[in-house]
Amino acid sequence: MIRLLRIILFPISIIYALIMWLRNRLYDWRLLKSTAFKFPVVVIGNLAVGGTGKSPMAEYILRLINPHKDIMLLSRGYGRKTKGFREVSIHDSAALVGDEPLQIKRKFGSTQVYVCEDRVFALNKIGSSGSGVLLDDAYQHRALKPSFSILLFDYKSLLKPMLPLPTGNFRDTLLESKRASLIVVTKCPHRTDQKIRRLIEQKLQQYTTAPIFFSAISYQQLQNSQGQALPLAAISTYQALLITGIAKPAPLRDHLSSHLQQLTHINFKDHHTFSAADLDAIKTDFAALKCDDKIIITTEKDYQRLPESFINTFPVYTVPIEQRILFGGQALFDSLLLRAFNIQS
Missing domain, CATH: 3.40.50.300 (P-loop containing nucleotide triphosphate hydrolases)
Structure with a gap:
């Protein structure tokens, strides 16, 4: 459906390109x-x-x-x-x-x-x-x-x-x-x-x-809010909930999947503002993970938008990238x- 819509909008793309060229x-x-x-x-x-x-x-x-x-x-x-x-x-x-x-x-x-x-x-x-x-x-x-x-x-x-x-x-x-x-x-x-x-x-x-x-x-080692590192080699028995609000999360998801026992992914649009309903859904999905060793993983960018109360309550880790x-x-x-x-x- 999205692909068909983009094809239909092609004439607008030509007009847009001409406007940008002139600008x-x-x-x-x-x-x-x-x-x-x-x-x-x-x-x-x-x-x-x-x-x-x-x-x-x-x-x-x-x-x-x-x-x-x-x-x-x-x-x-x-x-x-x-x-x-x-x-x-x-x-x-x-x-x-x-x-x-x-x-x-x-x-x-x-x-x-x-x-x-x-x-x-x-x-x-x-x-x-x-x-x-x-x-x-x-x-x-x-x-x-x-x-x-x-x-x-x-x-x-x-x-x-x-x-x-x-x-x-x-x-x-x-x-x-x-x-x-x-x-x-x-x-x-x-x-x-x-x-x-x-x-x-x-x-x-x-x-x-x-x-x-x-x-x-x-991709660097996982880090929590105290700066403590969790090496990828140590999480092979872990289950994780991945939260992303970035443009292209697939490479990160694929990277983490190869190191974890199980990965559940909740994907939001880029720069998404987390609402109370979003946080409740995240808590529910995290509780559903049937494993003692379970964590929440997010990007450094998404971490900035999570409430401090949430970060202090749950085992949240970021994945620094270089x-x-x-x-x-x-x-x-x-x-x-x-x-x-x-x-x-």
Whole structure:
């Protein structure tokens, strides 16, 4: 039914693509204004809707840059119930600042994190003193002219027809990859076929001269709210209830299934706000697990939206993830990022 609806909506996709093309050309022709800044402004983004790994990439960059200089992070704060400019505190809620900015702030406590829909307004407000700002999900924010742009593509999306919304999942066409300073193909299989890798490179190189890197997700050990680790090797006799509200939960579900005795999955839409009814349903499903060794597993992003009372009552564990650059590209990748923030590698 959904597939049929997308086919029916194809004429709207053509109109949408034409509107987005015209919008981008107006910025390229300087008929619409893009604001540049004197300090490093590094943007992470994608052309598709969600699920490319922007948050793990932001964390990768913060781990790389933080030992050299303090940079700030600016996000739209998707899913928050507030509007306007706001600095993120570790004591905030996801409703105030969004789940992803809150996750970053809690993991990188010394990093100043801000949310604002208007990135130019926010950058003018916070300044930078030359240290630099990292922007999460701002590739399409053409009112801003970044000094360096990182464009992410989900591996599987490049193996399918890349159709615009609403028939497909792309907000822009591949033509817009020409603005990227570097490109990362994310969520690659750990054994990526060399021929497929070359086909992807050739596909992208029709539109861009930016260096292309490939990355994979590296799942870390489960952790509870006290930071205590639960190794995957220790959960083979466990039953678990997996709660997700992310764009593409299948890879995580498959990863965990291979390590657990039984996995039950409750899937919500991306950035879902957990209601009292949702929490009651989760409690019921958890109680139904017939095993003494049972836990609740969720993503770091979803964890930010769970009430503290729930986390303190149930054995809730998160699965931290990290980006891993493949095929020997990490040294060059890191050096390009360091230079983007005016750091000599």
